[in-house]
Amino acid sequence: MSLTETETTELRLSSGNGPVTRTIxxxxxxxxxxxxxxxxxxxxxxxxxxxxxxxxxLEIRAAATNNGFFYISDHGVPSAVTSPAYEASLSFFCQQPAQKEPANVSHSIYKFGWKPPATQRVNPFEGIDRRESFSWRYDPRYDPSVPNVSAIPPHISRFIQHDSDNFPWSAATPHLKQTVIPLFQSVLGLGRALLRSFALSLDLDENALDDKFTHPDVGMALNYYPPLPPADGKSVKDVSIGSHTDFQLFTILIQDSVGGLQVLSRSGQWLYAKPIPGTFVVNFGDYMQRITNDRYPSTVHRVQNFSGQERLSMAFFFGFNLNESCAVLDSCVGEGEAKKYEPVACHEWTARRVKAMHDTSGKEARSSS
Structure with a gap:
């Protein structure tokens, strides 16, 4: 029976609690x-x-309760910061593999650095991601709001993960660090401002979540997507990055002009989120869904780059301090409602999802079938 006859199909994807499905x-x-x-x-x-x-x-709340994806304009991050980082990132990926090898994640305790092609599989029920990336996590040495790294309380610092020899920056080209770190710092400031707006959108005090965000678990990924080969019907098995939800609070994405980002609407319709000059894309992740008791659901998305051109995106993933717990906010539980989620340690949830993302064998898919 064809898809048009059945009208819907089931999409399977990974989550922090095992496989879940969406009707498409x-x-x-x-x-x-x-x-x-x-x-x-x-x-x-x-x-x-x-x-x-x-x-x-209020505009953010409307978007959050709609499809959970929106563009932001007039965000305060100038092109004088984004453009050099974009060019340096593209230059890094265009090197020969041997030139990128010193920054390989295999040299990092925490899997930071360059991830070669065919080493990531965000969705174990789809194909291996057709991308390579360069990624790292929050390092307080590059946070302008942290004047003294040695003064970070031990219960926080024990969960801050970075290699002692400054890897992967010590292995990457200097120009990449010189351009990407200023972008990271600028977007970090934007993320803190957005978090206060998100709190306000939930009828909380603007600073209600600040204490959980002093040394946030911010991940950054530079993603390079070569063009996918032409395919009849553009099979979902052929993905640049597979269908998934982000597992932290929210994501800020800087995409180039090529496009390929697809968002799954609440009704199950795949939508192209085309690039709009001067804007960033924002979406909510699993943490936000949990703390809002499903008021702000995380949204499934993927990338399929059938453009015939290479695509580059720069993604920033924002979460609470890893020492914190992700629990439902009392203000998000209405009269007669129950809390739908048990508290979970942020470091535990993150580790669970990161491990699954690097399983290219499809082990999770086989064990759950």
Missing amino acids: LATPIREARPEEVPIINISDIFSPSQAARKAVA
């Missing part, structure tokens, strides 16, 4: 309409006027 409409992928993935001008999150900040928060 058989209709062709189409471009997202503005009301489905809106553009939000966030300049007023920096306004001294609380009314102006609240107005932005």
Whole structure:
């Protein structure tokens, strides 16, 4: 029976609690309409006027309860910062494998650095990701808000993971570090401002979550997607990065002009989130779904680069301090409702998802079938 006859199909994907499914409409992928993935001008999150900040928060709440993806404009991160980082990243990936090998994740305790092709499989029920990446996690030495690294309390510092020899920066080209670290710092500041807006959108005090975000678990991934080979029907088995939800609070994505990002709507329709100049893409992850008791669900997305061109994206994943617990907020439990999720240690949840992401054997898919 064809997809058009059945009208829907089932998508399986990984989660922190094992495999889950989503029902997918058989209709062709189409471009997202503005009301489905809106553009939000966030300049007023920096306004001294609380009314102006609240107005932005209300737009964010509407997007969060809709499809959980939106673009942000007037975000305060200038092209003078993003463009050099983009060019340096592309230059890094265009090197020969032997030139990138010193930065290979195999040299890192924490799997930081360059991940060659065919080494990642975000969705164990789809093909291996057709990408390579360069990634790392939060390092307080590069956080402008941390004046004294040695003063970080031990209960926080014990979960901050970075290699002692400054890997992978010690193995990457100097130009990559010189351009990407300033971008990381700029987006880190934006992420902190957005978190306060998210708190406001939940009718919390703007600073209600700050204590859980002093040394946040921020991951950054530079993703290089070569063009996928032409395929009849563009099979979902052929993915640049497989269908998944992000596992932390929220993600800020800087994508180039090539496109390929696809968002799964709440109704089960795959939507293209086309690149819009001057904007970043924001989406919510599993932490946000948990702490809001499903008010702000995490959204399934993937990338299929059938453009015939190479694609580069720069993604920033924001989570609470790893020493913190991810628990449902009391303010998100209405009268007569129950908390749907038990608290989970942030370091435990993250480790669970990261391990699954690097299983290219499909072991999880086989063990659950």
